[in-house]
Amino acid sequence: MYAIGIDIGGTNLKAGLVDERGGLVSAEKIPLRWEGPEKFVADLLALGDRLLEQQGLDRGAVSSVGMGVPGVVDHRRGTIVKTTNIPIRDLPVAEWIQRSWPVPVHLGNDADCAAWGEYCHFSHSEEESLVLVTLGTGIGTGLVLGGRLHRGCNGCAGEGGHIVIVPGGELCSCGRRGCWERYASASALVRQTRAAMAAHPDAGLWEIAGGDPSNVDGRTAFEGLRRGDAVARQVVEQYLDYLAEGVTDLINLLQPTFLCIGGGLSHEDDAYLLHPLQRRVETMRFDRDLQRHTEICKAVLGNDAGIIGAALLGRL
Template identity: 45%
Template sequence: MHYLGIDLGGINIAAAVVSEAGEILGRGNIPTPRGAEAVADTMAAAARLAAEQAGVSWEELAAVGIGSPGTIDPQRGVVQYWSNLDFENVPLVDLLRRHFPERLPIYMENDANAAALGEYAVGAGRGSTSMVAITLGTGIGGGAVFNGKLYTGFNYAGMEVGHFVLEHGGRLCTCGRRGCFETYCSATALIRRTRESMEQNPDSLLWKLAEGDLSKVNGRIPFEAAGMGDATAGQVVDEYIEYLGCGVASLVNIFQPEIFCIGGGISNQGETLMAPVRYILNREDYARNNAHRTRLMRAQLGNDAGIIGAALLPKFR
């Protein structure tokens, strides 16, 4: 049985034919246009490329799944709001349906939820009963699967983990609150804090690694400089990890999932990141004395998590 996954991004639309086991058999990738109808047409075009590469016809597909940014109503197939493309109450599933056979079901979910589902199905959470996943990117995305079913809240807006408050009255978040998790632990937050520290410490090795240009700072540079013994970078990384560990421990104490999965570009630091976060979790997990405890794991699927999760949506609804 074959499934089609479509990952709608602000820059590119990616499609893939995926086997029941979660293996990608063919891909298509096309730049994202403007306008809802053009987006739907391009999604279908990317899907055709993926099907051609996989050698699969529309008739051999069991379902189509879409992972889309923004607030989603999966029951109606509507993108309620997505600022990047000025989407407001866009009936994306209906717009896409005209490109596929009438008998083919089309599902849609928030892209962070789809990525979490991909990791649960064939990545870090494979074989577990429950998993909470966070993605450390421009913001912090989150998703959860409990007892084999994707959790989205009664209004499909659940698991916005980037917007629980880590520090009351703290840094202003784009959502309007202060002290949100993502204002301290997203890649954006790490880059901003690194730049602030560079301006305060002109002799830091961070300047050399960034080629003297604040605009070239990324999430890798502070970890690299800290590994080379730079004190300023070490302080930035230590602060970042303390906040991240606090956020992870808080989420574990709320959900106590079998697996807690961390993905996104920052997770590429591997055990340099995961080991100290695991230490904090071992210290602050309320269930630290239990025989069965949450396992902290790094995401395994990288950028493919969302497209695999979108494809496999019908299996976990």
């Protein structure tokens, strides 16, 4: 049997067929064009059927459908409560799908699905915990605690990007000041890199960016560091300090078995990102003399984590 995982993005619907061992057998992507909820659900169904067709399978081969949503879901009622980029409010999507495809339908927040996917990959026993920290435009965190997704009382738990690490600091999109994601997301690193370039017209970073700050991305400062640029080194070290503060907060509070770093930045050489992060956290975490500690590691499923985790929601 297979499960279908659907990852609802702001611009695309991605779906994959996942086997019982959690492997992604095939995947599909279509642009998301919002023309109302009926069309949206019809697109989801068509996407599922297309996946099956490609493998010469029919709906009988599918044991469940899981869906990762960029927003808040009520997983008990199978309802999308609200999403950030699509005008969905209180859509009973599970029921709508089941009208034409009577299969268990599971919903999750997209960051939660990604964490669940990584957890299914990493965990070896039932009571382990995993926190996934995804460095992107913001910082997404998903919490699997004692083998279960922690969704909180309102489906909105796991907003680790919105713990404050600089009180009274930069204004965040959430309305609070000094949130972690304002300082340690990939976008924050881009802003920090550009600010350093503006302050240092002679920095090697300019050459890497082809003389144009709009070419800066999350890799630019790391590339400068590799080339021995002192300004780039400062940018990366400050960035890692910010990253380590929030990671240590999460560890001191939750002591998960695994804390995985995901997102594009996580592909940087371990010598430049993972190892210095581990060293910083090592000096700050609580109860350093305990034998057992959270393992800080890289996420492994990359962009597929959301699809795989959504497909595996039925395991919860």
